[in-house]
Amino acid sequence: MATLTPKLSLHIDSDPQLHDPTCDITLAATAETLGVAEAVTGTIATLLANGDYTASYVYLKNLSNTAANKITITVGAQTLCGLGAQEFAWFPWDGTADIKTTAVAGTPSIQYALYEA
Numbered sequence: 801m802a803t804l805t806p807k808l809s810l811h812i813d814s815d816p817q818l819h820d821p822t823c824d825i826t827l828a829a830t831a832e833t834l835g836v837a838e839a840v841t842g843t844i845a846t847l848l849a850n851g852d853y854t855a856s857y858v859y860l861k862n863l864s865n866t867a868a869n870k871i872t873i874t875v876g877a878q879t880l881c882g883l884g885a886q887e888f889a890w891f892p893w894d895g896t897a898d899i900k901t902t903a904v905a906g907t908p909s910i911q912y913a914l915y916e917a
Contacts, residue, residue, distance in 0.1 A: 833914040836863070839871045839903035848899040848914060855895055857915045861888040864908035867892055874900045883910070892917075 833902055837847055848858065860870050862883040873889065875879045876897030882904070893899065893914075901910055 801816075806863075824889070832916070834907050834912070836911050837901070839901040839910050840905050840907050841903045841905055844900050845900045846898045847901050847912060848893070850896050850898050853893075853895045853914060853916055855916065855917045856893050857890070858899065859888065859894045859913040861889050861911040862886060862908055863911055864906065866906060866908070868904070869906040870904040870910035871908055872902050874902075874903060875891070 833848075833853070837845070839845065860873060860883065862869070862885055864871075864885045867885050869885060871883045873883060877891065880891070880899075883889060885908075894904075
């Protein structure tokens with residue numbers, strides 16, 4: 801078993817209180833998948849396929865520095881989010897639907913990490 805401890809610190813200038821959510825997630829194994837893929841404009845590509853993984857935690861980051869190079873993330877038929885330049889997402893995934901990417905413009909790279917629970 802392994803423990804994954806994601807930590808996110810949020811500070812808003814107008815709010816002097818620091819919001820600092822932290823949680824420990826126990827992983828059944830140390831299985832992790834790491835990589836970088838290219839998102840292509842107008843092409844929906846499977847980044848992580850259903851059935852290839854069990855319940856997991858997923859980290860995605862748009863590595864582009866160009867504001868127009870947004871990446872749309874879908875899980876199954878549902879749009880999960882759009883990642884602008886240098887934005888990231890962290891979410892649990894049950895592994896029953898594909899995680900897919902498509903670029904709004906350009907061919908931005910997307911960094912990903914998957915940690916099986």
